[in-house]
Amino acid sequence: MNKVLDTGVNNVRNVSRYIFGQNCLAKLAEILSTHCTGPTGHTVYFVDSYFRENGSLIDRLPIEESDQVVFVSTVDEPTTDLIDTMCAQILSERSTMPRAIVGVGGGITLDTAKAISNLIGNGGRAEDYQGWDLLSKPGVYKVGIPTISGTGAEATRTCVMTNPRTGAKLGMNSDFTVFDQLLLDPDLSATVPRDQYFYTGMDAYIHCFEALRGSHRNVIGDAMSIQALDLCRQVFKSDQMMSDVNRANLMVASYLGGCAIATSYVGVVHPFSAGLSVVLGLHHGIANCIALMALSEFYKEEHDQLHAFADQQEIDVPKDICANLSEDAFENLYKATIVHEKPLTNALGADFHNILTREKVKQIFSRM
Ligand SMILES: [Fe+2]
Known part of the structure; x- marks a missing residue:
């Protein structure tokens, strides 16, 4: 086995507790009073800015007068500087430390909540903890409430951030990053745009x-991945991909997929997708779809499946986004892709550089 990759299932830390089911959001107040064992203090809510204007979600949160509410913009994925600024602002607005942090939203909002919890608990700057197992203490008790799956x-056990100085899109990979509590309430994804x-x-x-x-595989990761794939297929082959049942299925698929990846590695799609995010600012989900559309030589069956899902659901995956890029931009895309040596080794072997040459990577991006 190549030394770049860990072997085996290495004492995995999962989320401590979770509730799954329609309207389980109603349990939040009880959970905060029962399971949050920290010192008395206020709660900081990180809420996807979508909910500032839309729907009644904000009214359903048990926000008390002393609590803080931070609306998280999802226009751009978080930078280490943004995390530093938000953390300083939160701490400056109160004389006491928060007792709990609650993240309500998609990946950006949940990752922001995790990063701020870690930073409050450990001090310093966000970039100090970009990497593996660099946190020495647990952060503030944190609850995750996904609103998209x-x-x-x-x-x-990570929270992805981009470092504007190094260009690194890298999270705080640590057991301390894992949420203490999840509320998986499929009602909350009902208003997501299709x-x-x-x-x-x-x-x-x-x-x-x-x-x-x-x-780099193991039986536990495989079992969760296989089940999550099956749920995804049920959702995206359905005439109503956003029915109550399918929203519940996709929420479970997302959770299982996240658990599976904790014991394994992604492959070729994510490094190319990261290149699109870092260089062109594309969001992770759409960048993944664009990348997979150009990677049929590595994942023929899954590429064809994406086509079929998108056709059936009448979803447009953007094309020609790299049509008029400069040589400099292609060079930056190459660098931002090839830096992800763990997933690329997992997918292509230790000599992945010989397969993904500079010219080859440019060719693949040119197809996007
Ligand atoms: Fe991903």
């Missing part, structure tokens, strides 16, 4: 087939 952010539901849901599908097609 697919990223697996609710289950993982295309976002599709792109983000496909993230779970892509995590799982990349794990299953890699060289």
Whole structure:
């Protein structure tokens, strides 16, 4: 086995507790009073900015007068600088430390909540903890409440951030990043726009087939990936992909996909997708779909399946996004892709550089 990759299932930390079911959001107040064992203090809510204007979700949260509510913009994925700024602002607004942090939203919002919890608990700057196992203490007790399914952010031990100085899209990979509590309430994804539901849901599908097609596998990860893929297929082959049953199925697929990836690695799609995010600012879900459309030589069956799902659901996967890029942009795309040596080793072996040459990577991006 190549030394770049860990072997075996290495004492995995999963989410401590979760509730799954329609309207389980109503249990939040009870959970905060029962299971949050920290010192008395307030709660900080990180809420996807979509809910500032839309729907009644904000009124259903048990927000008390002393609590803080931060609306998280999902226009761009978080930078380390943004996490630093938000953390400083939260701490400056109160004389006491928060007792709990609650993230309500998609991957960006959940990752922001996890990162801020870690940073409050450990001090310093967000970039100090980009990497593996660099946190020394648990953060603030944190609850994750996903409102869109697919990223697996609710289950993982990382929180993805981009460092504007190094260009690294890298999270705080740590057991301390894992949520203490999840509320998996499928009612909350009912208002997601159809295309976002599709792109983000496909993230779970892509995590799982990349794990299953890699060289670093184990029976636990495989079992979760296989089940999550089956749920994704049921959802995206359905005439009503956003029915109550399918929203519940996709929420479980997302969770299982996140757990599966904790014991395995992704493959070729995610590094190319990361290139699109870092260089062109595309969001993770849509970037994954664009990348997979150009990677049929590595994942023929799954590429064809994405086509079929998108056709059936009448979802448009953008094309020609790299049509008029400069040589510099292609070079940056190459660098931002090839840096992901773990997933690329998992998918292609230790000599992946010989397969994904500079010219080859450019050729693949040119097809997007
Ligand atoms: Fe992903």
